[in-house]
Amino acid sequence: MRFAYETDRGPVTAVDGVDLTVREGEVVALVGHNGSGKTTLAKHFNGLHEADEGSVSYRGRPVPEYGMGEIGREVGYVFQNPDHQIFAETVWEEVAFGPKNFGLEGPELDRRVERALETVELDGLDDADPFAFSKGQRQRVALAGILATDPEVIVFDEPTTGLDATQQRQFMDLVAKLNREEGVTVVMVTHDMGTVARYAPRTVVMRDGAVVDDLPTRELFGDGAALAEYDLVPPHPAACANAVRGDEPTALTAEELATALGGTDALADAEPVGDTASATTEGEGR
Numbered sequence: 156m157r158f159a160y161e162t163d164r165g166p167v168t169a170v171d172g173v174d175l176t177v178r179e180g181e182v183v184a185l186v187g188h189n190g191s192g193k194t195t196l197a198k199h200f201n202g203l204h205e206a207d208e209g210s211v212s213y214r215g216r217p218v219p220e221y222g223m224g225e226i227g228r229e230v231g232y233v234f235q236n237p238d239h240q241i242f243a244e245t246v247w248e249e250v251a252f253g254p255k256n257f258g259l260e261g262p263e264l265d266r267r268v269e270r271a272l273e274t275v276e277l278d279g280l281d282d283a284d285p286f287a288f289s290k291g292q293r294q295r296v297a298l299a300g301i302l303a304t305d306p307e308v309i310v311f312d313e314p315t316t317g318l319d320a321t322q323q324r325q326f327m328d329l330v331a332k333l334n335r336e337e338g339v340t341v342v343m344v345t346h347d348m349g350t351v352a353r354y355a356p357r358t359v360v361m362r363d364g365a366v367v368d369d370l371p372t373r374e375l376f377g378d379g380a381a382l383a384e385y386d387l388v389p390p391h392p393a394a395c396a397n398a399v400r401g402d403e404p405t406a407l408t409a410e411e412l413a414t415a416l417g418g419t420d421a422l423a424d425a426e427p428v429g430d431t432a433s434a435t436t437e438g439e440g441r
């Protein structure tokens with residue numbers, strides 16, 4: 156597929172020649188430099204963009220054929236900045252907006268909202284003003300708003316940007332639980348290699364609008380040549396493991412590294428997500 160933005164200076168091609176299949180129940184990371192086309196591609200998954208050439212299909216049917224409401228119910232998109240999504244004056248109104256739009260009302264709507272708020276651990280805060288929340292809490296409100304629509308797929312654009320290490324871990328553990336327990340398919344655009352290593356078994360690497368690699372994350376982080384070629388910095392546990400492991404597969408997390416070195420979980424416990432906070436392709440702040 157191909158997509159170009161129309162600008163004053165003419166069309167800017169953002170994605171070109173991408174051929175990608177995401178399977179049900181997967182967690183896939185989309186990585187690559189700034190401007191490589193990750194967000195543009197991701198926005199095709201729920202119809203926020205429509206391909207100029209080729210097409211993007213969901214369950215075998217082209218996304219544009221679904222209509223916005225229909226595809227929105229299947230594929231939720233969580234924006235990088237929750238404030239691009241949040242608009243209501245109370246948490247309840249915010250989370251109820253999606254399912255209300257899809258025609259839910261009464262006790263069924265209440266149940267959906269309560270369940271979504273429980274999942275993100277914001278239950279009991281129905282009347283709170285989401286704009287008075289921390290960034291991490293707003294991110295969770297935004298996620299609850301998507302969860303309340305009961306999607307099959309969730310697309311996250313930089314899900315942990317602006318969250319501290321603990322909030323990052325909490326947010327991503329929640330996402331992992333949705334995948335594990337409810338079978339939600341997850342596609343996440345991220346620069347955070349620690350998050351990729353810990354949560355996404357498959358990584359798609361983009362460059363200049365194209366997919367240049369698509370491989371198991373463990374393979375990517377164990378392959379020095381590929382990491383150098385794509386200019387990706389592996390998370391610390393993988394870097395350490397690569398330095399000492401010989402022919403063994405690399406470690407992706409501190410826990411795995413500790414086990415590989417014959418240690419105990421104590422080492423892992425000592426290092427919560429320091430690796431995820433620093434091991435990005437671009438350094439802090441992204």
Ligand SMILES: Nc1ncnc2c1ncn2[C@@H]1O[C@H](COP(=O)(O)OP(=O)(O)OP(=O)(O)O)[C@@H](O)[C@H]1O
Binds near residue numbers: 162
């Ligand atoms: N609204 C827009 N108008 C014109 N060009 C755009 C627009 N949004 C993105 N682009 C261009 O499309 C290309 C791909 O951008 P995109 O945001 O998809 O990349 P990305 O990999 O998600 O980048 P980042 O990591 O910085 O979020 C870039 O060249 C970018 O400048």
